[in-house]
Amino acid sequence: MLGTILYGPRDVRCEEVPEPKILHPTDAIIRLSATCICGSDLWPFRGLNGVTSPMAMGHEYCGVVEEVGSAVTTVRPGQFVVGSFCISDNTSPHCRFGFQSSCEQREFMTGAQAPLARVPLADGTLVATQELPPDDLIPSLLATSDVLGTGWYAADAARVQPGSTVVVVGDGAVGLMGVLAAKQMGAGRIIAMSRHKTRQDLALEFGATDIVSERGDAGVDRIKALTDGIGADSVLECVGMKEAMTQAIRCARPGAMIGYVGVPHGVELDGQWLFFSQTGMLGGPAPVRRFLPHLIDLVLQRKIEPGKVFDLTLPLADVAEGYRAMDERRAIKTLLRV
Numbered sequence: 001m002l003g004t005i006l007y008g009p010r011d012v013r014c015e016e017v018p019e020p021k022i023l024h025p026t027d028a029i030i031r032l033s034a035t036c037i038c039g040s041d042l043w044p045f046r047g048l049n050g051v052t053s054p055m056a057m058g059h060e061y062c063g064v065v066e067e068v069g070s071a072v073t074t075v076r077p078g079q080f081v082v083g084s085f086c087i088s089d090n091t092s093p094h095c096r097f098g099f100q101s102s103c104e105q106r107e108f109m110t111g112a113q114a115p116l117a118r119v120p121l122a123d124g125t126l127v128a129t130q131e132l133p134p135d136d137l138i139p140s141l142l143a144t145s146d147v148l149g150t151g152w153y154a155a156d157a158a159r160v161q162p163g164s165t166v167v168v169v170g171d172g173a174v175g176l177m178g179v180l181a182a183k184q185m186g187a188g189r190i191i192a193m194s195r196h197k198t199r200q201d202l203a204l205e206f207g208a209t210d211i212v213s214e215r216g217d218a219g220v221d222r223i224k225a226l227t228d229g230i231g232a233d234s235v236l237e238c239v240g241m242k243e244a245m246t247q248a249i250r251c252a253r254p255g256a257m258i259g260y261v262g263v264p265h266g267v268e269l270d271g272q273w274l275f276f277s278q279t280g281m282l283g284g285p286a287p288v289r290r291f292l293p294h295l296i297d298l299v300l301q302r303k304i305e306p307g308k309v310f311d312l313t314l315p316l317a318d319v320a321e322g323y324r325a326m327d328e329r330r331a332i333k334t335l336l337r338v
């Protein structure tokens, strides 16, 4: 079969790879309905995490179960499933507290930019639907696997409440999903920080009430002006760079929560400054598994359409162009047909 392998900076190839096999009795093999490229795939693509050996890329997936190991009991061949990018047993203590992304047996999914993929700990990781979903819902179901689940976690961690004022820092795919999540959670005001017209439009479509295109001091001033000088109740930090994290904290009112889901790169915070900001922070790799049943339900009931975040669709063979388009910000997120 064809699969996606990253060899080094800017060297991603679609090439012949062996089909995955059941390695452990708890594994499942799924045939993907579609797959996609994640913003986090761009870090190794850009050479920012050293790639020392060829890496099988892809961690967002949904599809039909082909085969299960002898110990798998909750999913069976023929079922449509979605799983998180974090593999978890869903039974260990952290899982039971809803932090499956810190599961004792955690692994990160790989090799999903391909027609077939092996999912370890299938019972804990995969969520099956009652029936095979219609084709037009595949992009939105795929989005629940990571990008929506991560944006949702940002909003949950930032304790978005009905009526609250929310700021979303970052207009990448996760930030846009954070807007959608905040809307679903009943936020009264959702201020999206974005300088790009197409992303601003999508943010408005997903439920943003205001757009702030300024950054830095000017951005903070705009947020303060929009919130009677108070600041936001909840801030979603969806970038992971120092400027974005600083922006997020400065836009938050004392007592606010900041949900941060951008993987930090070069972020350092001053302890005293943080102390006097009186803000709370919760972040990390999103425990998507906690939210999956609810998110899948919202998609199947057509209450949300997170699949709109895919603004480029390519065949798997053109995966390298998908990476380049996202790297150059020509595309928000690339869906790959397998």
Ligand SMILES: [Zn+2]
Pocket: 038, 039, 040, 041, 059, 060, 085, 146, 147
């Ligand atoms: Zn991802």
